[in-house]
Amino acid sequence: MEAINCDEEKLLNLSLEIVSDSGGERKRKRKSRHNVGTSYEGCTEGKIFRLLQMREQMLKLDHKRSKATTIEDGSNGLRLIQLLLITASSINENDTVSALENLKELYKGVSLNGDSVQRVVAYYADGLAAKLLGRKSPFFDMIMKEPTAEEEFLAFMDLYRVSPYYQFAHFTANQAIIESFEKEEEKNNRALHVIDFDISYGFQWPSLIQSLSEKATGGNRISLQITGFGRSQEELQETENRLLSFAKGFRNLVFDFQGLLRGRSYNNIINNLRKKRNETVAVNLVFHLNTLEKTSKMEETLNLVQSISPSVVILVEQEGSRSPRNFLSRFMESLHYFAAMFDSLDDCLPLESAERLSIEKNHLGKEIKTMLNYGFDHHDHGDHDDDHNRCPKYERLETWKARMESHGFGGVIISSKSVIQAKLLLKMRTHYCPLQFDGDNSNGGAGFRVFERDEGRAISLGWQNRYLLTASMWQCL
Numbered sequence: 001m002e003a004i005n006c007d008e009e010k011l012l013n014l015s016l017e018i019v020s021d022s023g024g025e026r027k028r029k030r031k032s033r034h035n036v037g038t039s040y041e042g043c044t045e046g047k048i049f050r051l052l053q054m055r056e057q058m059l060k061l062d063h064k065r066s067k068a069t070t071i072e073d074g075s076n077g078l079r080l081i082q083l084l085l086i087t088a089s090s091i092n093e094n095d096t097v098s099a100l101e102n103l104k105e106l107y108k109g110v111s112l113n114g115d116s117v118q119r120v121v122a123y124y125a126d127g128l129a130a131k132l133l134g135r136k137s138p139f140f141d142m143i144m145k146e147p148t149a150e151e152e153f154l155a156f157m158d159l160y161r162v163s164p165y166y167q168f169a170h171f172t173a174n175q176a177i178i179e180s181f182e183k184e185e186e187k188n189n190r191a192l193h194v195i196d197f198d199i200s201y202g203f204q205w206p207s208l209i210q211s212l213s214e215k216a217t218g219g220n221r222i223s224l225q226i227t228g229f230g231r232s233q234e235e236l237q238e239t240e241n242r243l244l245s246f247a248k249g250f251r252n253l254v255f256d257f258q259g260l261l262r263g264r265s266y267n268n269i270i271n272n273l274r275k276k277r278n279e280t281v282a283v284n285l286v287f288h289l290n291t292l293e294k295t296s297k298m299e300e301t302l303n304l305v306q307s308i309s310p311s312v313v314i315l316v317e318q319e320g321s322r323s324p325r326n327f328l329s330r331f332m333e334s335l336h337y338f339a340a341m342f343d344s345l346d347d348c349l350p351l352e353s354a355e356r357l358s359i360e361k362n363h364l365g366k367e368i369k370t371m372l373n374y375g376f377d378h379h380d381h382g383d384h385d386d387d388h389n390r391c392p393k394y395e396r397l398e399t400w401k402a403r404m405e406s407h408g409f410g411g412v413i414i415s416s417k418s419v420i421q422a423k424l425l426l427k428m429r430t431h432y433c434p435l436q437f438d439g440d441n442s443n444g445g446a447g448f449r450v451f452e453r454d455e456g457r458a459i460s461l462g463w464q465n466r467y468l469l470t471a472s473m474w475q476c477l
Contacts, residue, residue: 168425
């Protein structure tokens with residue numbers, strides 16, 4: 001089944017109206033119920049047991065049965081989405097009895113091996129079930145069980161390999177870094193220093209190393225230093241080993257890596273940076289700022305970046321919204337995003353692919369469940385605890401633009417070469433859906449798309465008409 005298209009979006013909006021209109025009626029009914037709280041405490045053990053039974057049956061659905069469900073009932077996805085919205089509304093209103101019944105119905109219709117809607121709703125159902133039961137429930141950890149570090153790493157690797165999602169971000173950022181280096185070649189002594197605030201095992205940098213090597217010659221070598229911040233010493237050591245090993249194959253490039261732990265004092269960071277005279281400095285903020293748990297941390301980071309006076313700052317973030325709207329609006333926003341991500345995987349991998357299941361279970365599914373149980377409460381209550389640190393926060397381009405400008409940065413026009421490169425990447429990574437470019441609706445907006453935005457100062461990767469992530473370049477004013 002395709003991702004949420006225009007007709008389905010109308011149904012979603014209608015569903016929102018139905019949920020909103022019925023909210024008052026459910027609140028009145030709820031007053032007559034007794035012992036209904038914010039967790040499963042007001043429900044019988046039998047109802048909880050039946051819910052978990054339905055979930056277990058869903059997990060055991062074989063591939064043949066899930067395919068039959070998809071083929072026989074083409075409207076199943078729309079029904080699931082409507083039921084999912086009603087379930088979310090029930091949980092938000094503490095209507096535990098209705099939520100339990102709706103979750104049981106959801107588990108009857110979803111499948112981890114079905115169409116994209118069945119699959120994404122399956123993980124939302126898990127997230128809502130965990131939210132309903134509450135963190136004190138003995139079943140919460142079972143539903144929220146996280147993948148091992150190895151499983152999560154392999155899922156990330158699979159997504160990086162088959163989808164243009166991360167490659168779009170990394171190649172666009174690297175092109176901006178190279179162009180900044182080229183502009184300063186007369187004064188930078190052919191030295192480039194990249195400061196990466198989230199090294200993430202260094203997957204972004206082999207392509208940069210190779211591109212710089214192609215520019216260098218044996219008698220006129222280029223110096224590249226990467227300072228990377230990591231979550232652990234193990235991650236930093238593994239990253240250093242991998243990058244040094246790769247760079248050894250390029251004799252016309254002098255490479256050095258400096259690993260620093262995240263969370264250190266910013267004063268210590270400045271003091272520990274190894275810098276060369278007149279080097280070109282690029283700051284890489286790719287999928288980093290959204291991981292910071294407080295706005296004050298973002299401001300502290302941007303102030304630090306400003307103090308470094310880099311030649312270019314690359315900002316890449318998932319497109320989303322942190323506006324203080326109601327729960328259902330935020331829920332719908334996240335559902336649109338993840339529905340697009342799940343649907344896009346059908347263009348990258350066959351339905352029976354083990355890699356697809358790994359990506360959805362150990363990467364995207366984990367994000368969905370974490371968001372529902374640790375992210376939305378942050379908006380509603382404004383408090384912070386350690387668990388909130390685990391949930392990324394996503395905002396729109398306009399919000400990022402305002403924040404960057406308020407910290408003394410000005411947007412840079414993205415080069416035509418970067419745009420062409422992005423389109424070529426999608427052409428290489430598009431398998432089943434025709435490639436679409438900004439303004440091209442000849443195929444109904446299907447497939448991956450490239451959008452130029454903010455008068456050429458930003459570029460977005462989209463699936464159909466939905467922005468997935470946006471890259472922008474900045475300079476100190």
